[in-house]
Amino acid sequence: MKPLLLCVVAMAVAVSSSGDTARSDRCTPSVTTVSGTHAPVTVCSGALIFADDFEEFDLEKWQHENTLSGGGNWEFQWYSNNRSNSFAHSGLLFIRPSLLADQFGANFLTSGTLDIEGGAPADRCTNPKWYGCERSGSPSNIINPIKSARVRTVDSFSFRYGRVEVRAKMPAGDWLWPAIWLMPAHNVYGTWPASGEIDLVESRGNRDMYNGGVHIGTHEAGSTLHYGPYPELNGWERAHWERRNNRGYNAEFHRYQLEWTPDFIKFSIDDVELGRVSPGAGGFWQHGGFNSHNVENPWRYGSKMAPFDQKFYLIMNVAVGGTNGFFPDGVTNPLPKPWWNGSPSAAADFWNGRNGWLPTWNLDKNDGRDASLQVDYVRVWAL
Numbered sequence: 046m047k048p049l050l051l052c053v054v055a056m057a058v059a060v061s062s063s064g065d066t067a068r069s070d071r072c073t074p075s076v077t078t079v080s081g082t083h084a085p086v087t088v089c090s091g092a093l094i095f096a097d098d099f100e101e102f103d104l105e106k107w108q109h110e111n112t113l114s115g116g117g118n119w120e121f122q123w124y125s126n127n128r129s130n131s132f133a134h135s136g137l138l139f140i141r142p143s144l145l146a147d148q149f150g151a152n153f154l155t156s157g158t159l160d161i162e163g164g165a166p167a168d169r170c171t172n173p174k175w176y177g178c179e180r181s182g183s184p185s186n187i188i189n190p191i192k193s194a195r196v197r198t199v200d201s202f203s204f205r206y207g208r209v210e211v212r213a214k215m216p217a218g219d220w221l222w223p224a225i226w227l228m229p230a231h232n233v234y235g236t237w238p239a240s241g242e243i244d245l246v247e248s249r250g251n252r253d254m255y256n257g258g259v260h261i262g263t264h265e266a267g268s269t270l271h272y273g274p275y276p277e278l279n280g281w282e283r284a285h286w287e288r289r290n291n292r293g294y295n296a297e298f299h300r301y302q303l304e305w306t307p308d309f310i311k312f313s314i315d316d317v318e319l320g321r322v323s324p325g326a327g328g329f330w331q332h333g334g335f336n337s338h339n340v341e342n343p344w345r346y347g348s349k350m351a352p353f354d355q356k357f358y359l360i361m362n363v364a365v366g367g368t369n370g371f372f373p374d375g376v377t378n379p380l381p382k383p384w385w386n387g388s389p390s391a392a393a394d395f396w397n398g399r400n401g402w403l404p405t406w407n408l409d410k411n412d413g414r415d416a417s418l419q420v421d422y423v424r425v426w427a428l
């Protein structure tokens with residue numbers, strides 16, 4: 046446990062045993078609830094309940110994913126626990142992509158077999174879905190060509206309601222897809238997206254990509270809620286916001302903020318509100334416009350915030366590409382998008398186009414800093 050968190054716990058203990066001050070003056074109970082190995086024992090209103098300044102990389106807080114599953118979107122990366130792809134340095138966490146071919150050679154992509162299941166508890170494959178634990182390459186169906194990292198607080202910290210601030214700098218490089226987000230700890234309302242998903246920030250690493258005349262690369266950052274009774278019925282379009290920055294979100298650190306209460310969910314960047322949902326009595330069922338569908342409401346016995354009235358944990362990653370349309374076909378980019386989202390050989394098409402995108406990642410300069418998601422701190426406060 047880090048000193049910061051010990052302070053929170055120690056203060057609560059001191060208050061309860063001091064006697065000279067009414068306990069309620071010093072520790073107002075909070076509506077926020079927490080769990081996990083790094084969650085405070087007592088949650089006082091307004092208290093810092095989880096924090097990391099990345100003076101070191103604490104893997105008790107941040108568990109690595111180890112999977113080839115591609116996030117359910119046939120993304121092109123292998124998430125693994127390797128200090129080439131995730132490391133703390135000078136008070137920052139770096140998540141940096143690299144090439145699988147640099148480790149195993151280019152032929153391995155089209156002819157090798159990668160079995161990532163490990164024997165040690167920390168080496169287990171974390172997501173077997175979508176061929177996530179083993180893949181064999183062929184010329185049209187290559188092994189995930191990029192190595193990257195996804196870390197999460199699934200065991201260390203989850204919480205319901207609170208304020209989150211993450212100070213981070215987005216990566217630049219064609220087809221990079223960084224994300225700082227939250228997923229439900231227990232799927233209380235069923236599997237995705239019935240139990241929700243909170244995307245604090247996502248962006249695209251392309252420095253000069255336009256869709257219908259709009260810069261949708263590094264100049265854009267977005268926040269989104271996913272919620273719905275099943276994957277094809279997801280109300281995210283009614284809970285999605287974007288902000289533009291002409292210098293690019295890769296140029297400076299920004300503070301990405303979430304305020305999550307029993308009445309609303311609000312996203313901000315640098316204290317300026319991006320958007321919010323304050324559902325009425327009909328909750329997210331009504332907000333999503335799901336009434337007209339002949340399907341049972343999984344949230345009917347939850348609060349108006351359901352599914353966002355249960356504990357969530359934090360996730361940070363850099364994904365690459367994928368076929369779900371996050372990178373739309375037909376965008377304008379200095380070097381055209383090398384794969385179609387409907388292509389059965391999307392990863393191979395992407396890899397074969399590397400003369401276009403690889404130089405934009407600048408992996409050989411400054412320790413690959415341009416292509417890295419850099420996180421200065423993560424802080425969570427109780428309401």
Ligand SMILES: *[C@@H]1O[C@H](CO)[C@@H](O)[C@H](O)[C@H]1NC(C)=O
Pocket residue numbers: 127128129143144147148192
């Ligand atoms: C970690 O990644 C580097 C760079 O790709 C690679 O050379 C090294 O073998 C990897 N380590 C393990 C244990 O796979």
